[in-house]
Amino acid sequence: MRNKRKFHFSEYFQSLLLLGVLLVLVVLLSIYSDAFMTGKNWMNILKNHMAHQLILAVGMTFVISTAGIDLSVGSILALSGIILAFALNAGMAIPLAVALALFSAAAMGAVNGLLVANFRINPLIITLGSASVFRGLAIIVTGGTPIYGMPQEFLQLAKGDYWLPIPVLMAAVVLGAALVLSHCTKWGRYTLALGSNCEALRRLGVNVAWQKVSVYALSGFLAGVATLIISARLNTAEATAGSGMEMNAIAAVIMGGTLLSGGKSTLFGTTVACLLLSVIKNGLTMLSVDAQYQEFIIGMLLLLAVVVTDLRQKRLKRSGGDAAPGAAIPKSCSCDAGSDKKTV
Amino acid sequence: MDTVIASEPPLLATEGIAKRFGNIRALQGVDFSVCAGQIAAIVGDNGSGKTTFIKILSGNLRPDSGTIWIQGVSHAFLTPKQSLAAGISTVYQDLSLDDYRDVAANIFLGEELTYGGLFLRKKEMTRIAGDLIRDLNIGIPDITLPVGSFSGGQRQAVAVARAVYHGKKLVIFDEPTAAMGVRESAAVLRLIRSLAQKHMAIIIICHNLHQVYEVADQVSIMRHGKILQTTSTADTPLEQLQQMIIDADEVD
Numbered sequence: 001m002r003n004k005r006k007f008h009f010s011e012y013f014q015s016l017l018l019l020g021v022l023l024v025l026v027v028l029l030s031i032y033s034d035a036f037m038t039g040k041n042w043m044n045i046l047k048n049h050m051a052h053q054l055i056l057a058v059g060m061t062f063v064i065s066t067a068g069i070d071l072s073v074g075s076i077l078a079l080s081g082i083i084l085a086f087a088l089n090a091g092m093a094i095p096l097a098v099a100l101a102l103f104s105a106a107a108m109g110a111v112n113g114l115l116v117a118n119f120r121i122n123p124l125i126i127t128l129g130s131a132s133v134f135r136g137l138a139i140i141v142t143g144g145t146p147i148y149g150m151p152q153e154f155l156q157l158a159k160g161d162y163w164l165p166i167p168v169l170m171a172a173v174v175l176g177a178a179l180v181l182s183h184c185t186k187w188g189r190y191t192l193a194l195g196s197n198c199e200a201l202r203r204l205g206v207n208v209a210w211q212k213v214s215v216y217a218l219s220g221f222l223a224g225v226a227t228l229i230i231s232a233r234l235n236t237a238e239a240t241a242g243s244g245m246e247m248n249a250i251a252a253v254i255m256g257g258t259l260l261s262g263g264k265s266t267l268f269g270t271t272v273a274c275l276l277l278s279v280i281k282n283g284l285t286m287l288s289v290d291a292q293y294q295e296f297i298i299g300m301l302l303l304l305a306v307v308v309t310d311l312r313q314k315r316l317k318r319s320g321g322d323a324a325p326g327a328a329i330p331k332s333c334s335c336d337a338g339s340d341k342k343t344v
Numbered sequence: 345m346d347t348v349i350a351s352e353p354p355l356l357a358t359e360g361i362a363k364r365f366g367n368i369r370a371l372q373g374v375d376f377s378v379c380a381g382q383i384a385a386i387v388g389d390n391g392s393g394k395t396t397f398i399k400i401l402s403g404n405l406r407p408d409s410g411t412i413w414i415q416g417v418s419h420a421f422l423t424p425k426q427s428l429a430a431g432i433s434t435v436y437q438d439l440s441l442d443d444y445r446d447v448a449a450n451i452f453l454g455e456e457l458t459y460g461g462l463f464l465r466k467k468e469m470t471r472i473a474g475d476l477i478r479d480l481n482i483g484i485p486d487i488t489l490p491v492g493s494f495s496g497g498q499r500q501a502v503a504v505a506r507a508v509y510h511g512k513k514l515v516i517f518d519e520p521t522a523a524m525g526v527r528e529s530a531a532v533l534r535l536i537r538s539l540a541q542k543h544m545a546i547i548i549i550c551h552n553l554h555q556v557y558e559v560a561d562q563v564s565i566m567r568h569g570k571i572l573q574t575t576s577t578a579d580t581p582l583e584q585l586q587q588m589i590i591d592a593d594e595v596d
Contacts, residue, residue, distance in 0.1 A: 184463050186456050193442045193453060200440030203404060204454030204510075205425035263444045 010316070014257030014309045015269035021301065022276045029283040036286055043165060048233070049278035051167035052226040053248060054271060058178045059219035060249040061270045066194040066215050067262025068123040072112060073223040073249060075134035077242030080105035081227040082138050085147040085237035094154050102224040108134055109220015113213030131246070138239035146238035150231060158232035167229045174225065179267055191215055195262020251298060252277055255305045276301070353416065355380045355545045356401070356432070356514055361410035363396055363569075370396040372569040373410070378514070378562075383536065383546040385556040385577075387589070388566035394549045397566070398516050401547070402434040403427035428455075431513030437522060439503040443492030447484060448473035450491055451506045476505050480535060497528035504535055514545040521555055533559050557582050567592050 030037035056073050063070045084101035088094065108130070115126045160166045182188040190211050193201045202208045223242070231237050254260055255276070256269025277298060284294055354377035361374040371393045378384040386394050399405040401412070403422035412419045414430045422430070441450050448470040457465040457472075470487070477484050482501035484494070491502050500520065507515045517536065521529035536559050540546050550556050556563055557577055564574040565588060572592050575585065 184466075186458060186462075186464065189445075189449065189453070189456065189464070192444065196442045196444050197440060199438075200442060201454065203402065203424055203434070203436070203440055205403075205423070205428050206454050263442070 012257075012266070012268070013312060014255075014305055015266055015272050017308060018255060018269065018272045018276055018305060021304075022272065022279060025276070025279055025283065029279070029286070033283075033286045036283065041282070041286075043168070045275075045278050045282045046168045046171075047165040048167075049281050050274055051165075051171040052229045053245070053252065053278065054171045054274040055174050055222050055226045055229075056245055056249040057252040057270045057274050058174055058267065059222035060246070060253045061256075061258055061265050061267055062178070062182075062191055062215050063123075063219045064195075064250070064253050064258050064260060065192050065262055065265035066212065067198075067260075068116060068195075068212070068215070069127060069250065069260075070109075070112060070216060070219045071124065071127040071246050072108070072131035072134055073219060073226075074242035074245040075131040075138065076105050076108045076220050076223040077227045077230070077245065078237075078239055079108065079134045079138040080224045081231045081237040081241050082142055082147065082239065084227065084231060085150065086141075088150055088154060089147065094151065097154075098228060101227060102221060105224025105227065106217045106221035109223070110213050110217040112220065113216030116216060117209035117212040135239065135243070142237075142239050144239060146236050148236050150235055150237075155232050155235060157228055167233075170225060170229065174222065175267065175271060182265070182267060187211075187214070192263055192265065195259075196264070248277065248298075251302050255302050257305075257309070273305075352379055354378060354413070355415060357413040358401075359411045359413070361397065361400060361407045361412070363393075363400065363405065363407050370569050371400075371407070374566075374569070374571055376564060376571055376574075378545045378547055380513070380545050381540055381543045382562065383540045383548060383560045385548045385550055385560035385563045386566050386571075387550065387553065387556060387563060392566045393569040394566055395518065396569075398434060398518055398547065398549065401427065401432060401516060403432075428510055431511055432516065433507040433511030433514075434516040435500070435503045435507045435518065435520060437519045439499055441491050441499060441503060444490050446470075446490060447477065447487035447502055447505075450502055451476065451509050453506070455510060472509075473505070476509060477501070480505055480508065480538070482531075482535070495528075496524055497531055500524070500528070500532055501535065504532070504539075508539060508544075511544070514547065515539060517546065517548040517550075519549055519551065521550070521552065529555065553582060553585065565589055565592055 026037075035041055056077075059073065060070060080101045083104050084097055087097035087100050092100070112123075112127055112130050115121070115130070116123045119126070157166055162169060164172075182191070190201060190206055193206075194208065194211055194215070198208055201211075226245075227237075227241070230241060234241075252273040253265075253270050256266055256271070256273040258265040258269060280297055280301075281294055284291075284297070357375075357377035359375055361371055361376075362369070363371040374393070374397055376384075376386075376397075386397070388394055396405060400407050401422070403424040403426055406421040412422060414432070419426070422432075427433075442453060445453075448466070451473045452469045457469050459465060474487055477487060480501065482498070482505065484498050484501065491499055494502070504515075504520075520532050520536070524532065533555060536546055536548065540559075540561075548556070548560060560577050562574055562576050563580075563585060565572045565585075573588060575588070580588075
């Protein structure tokens with residue numbers, strides 16, 4: 001009997017596919033533009049494109065792995081940014097204002113979680129509704145006008161540098177903590193189990209409702225972290241901040257290989273996908289390609305990643321699917337590792 | 345009514361357990377008991393209340409009235425946690441497995457070993473899971489694979505291993521052989537017998553009377569939310585039990 005973990009290639013197929021696309025892109029971009037392959041430009045990619053997106057996508061990875069979705073992170077980002085700006089303008093100490101913004105973001109996430117846990121309504125509908133509510137509140141309290149001017153010390157959050165730019169450090173800390181949370185704690189296990197078999201978890205005496213609330217609260221909290229970076233960079237808080245960012249986060253999570261049906265997630269894939277999206281944005285800007293093409297290319301990549309993975313799984317199933325007769329496989333990819341032995 | 349006279353006080357007993365769902369009286373006063381080392385089967389048609397009854401024992405439903413006695417301690421109801429803490433665990437018909445996780449993760453789901461309540465002790469859990477699988481003599485070649493890739497029998501075995509690890513005193517099986525071939529059913533029944541030999545109490549819900557006779561010490565016939573009769577398999581031939589079930593039908 002084996003009890004040493006083997007490396008299962010299939011589990012990482014989609015992430016590795018993206019990594020391949022990323023490498024090709026990097027090679028092409030460095031041929032076309034001399035400025036691309038410079039330390040300065042890579043820092044720009046990480047700091048201005050990737051950091052906040054990765055932070056949002058990490059939260060989204062947890063939410064999606066519970067078979068849920070959170071369409072409200074963009075709105076939470078806007079509203080908690082406004083709370084932050086109000087607090088700072090009212091003369092509150094920076095650490096307190098930051099804590100208040102993070103707390104309110106987590107609270108907004110927890111509201112989503114409470115609704116998801118207590119009603120049999122699809123999280124898509126719940127967070128679609130709450131997204132409108134939070135965005136609406138943001139517009140109401142600001143009257144639609146942006147709030148300019150944050151204290152200089154706060155702006156250091158975006159400009160500052162401790163060996164690495166602070167936004168990059170923040171994203172790295174978030175990713176590191178998420179990896180530990182996901183792989184080494186009960187909380188991580190229960191989050192995945194919510195997605196693959198919520199009923200089993202409930203029967204085993206785990207408080208499923210609390211678990212859901214905590215996942216959505218974490219997603220909200222991370223939207224709060226992202227708002228710190230964005231408001232410090234733009235020196236502004238506005239009601240339209242973060243709009244559309246939830247879609248980018250969802251795209252990154254799914255491209256990375258996390259299953260929309262829940263139960264299986266990969267933070268590695270999410271990170272690669274975020275990097276890929278950031279490189280695309282940066283590269284297209286450098287080549288002075290119109291911004292509309294970005295949308296188009298990101299969409300095509302998302303479709304490519306999921307279609308290629310699905311085609312490969314179908315092929316694997318045909319060649320090795322009979323390896324497990326009678327196996328109850330509720331979702332299309334759970335037979336991966338089993339059929340792996342025969343084909344790879 | 346025949347009763348099986350046990351040599352020791354029952355591990356689990358229920359008295360007058362009743363449960364309604366709206367107008368439907370799912371259970372109407374169930375009296376039942378099982379002793380350590382004993383295999384008690386409950387047979388009955390669909391809708392007779394078997395599943396409702398075991399959901400109450402496993403803490404997934406609250407009875408409207410009645411008492412559950414576990415080793416002499418009375419409970420009006422159980423929560424899933426209390427039920428597990430009392431040493432009762434259930435192997436559900438759907439097995440309640442997390443198909444994407446490996447054997448150890450499934451066995452320890454909800455009861456993970458941790459350092460300081462925070463970090464998982466993965467190596468230790470894998471080792472214990474391996475020992476458990478070996479002890480139960482279940483053929484699983486690679487316990488690090490996700491259980492979704494296993495055969496029906498292997499998945500059942502993982503669910504049993506978990507129940508044994510969590511349960512320790514009483515394991516409830518809901519239709520353990522329902523979707524299985526002859527060889528796999530035989531393996532599962534052998535596993536159930538070996539648990540009873542380890543002095544665990546077993547409740548098994550089963551449609552197949554031949555299989556019931558292969559393993560069970562006592563059989564209870566359930567109908568319309570009541571236990572009509574409990575009899576010992578040693579004293580009652582299979583044909584007689586079949587007749588009892590048919591008679592019970594005619595009484596309605």
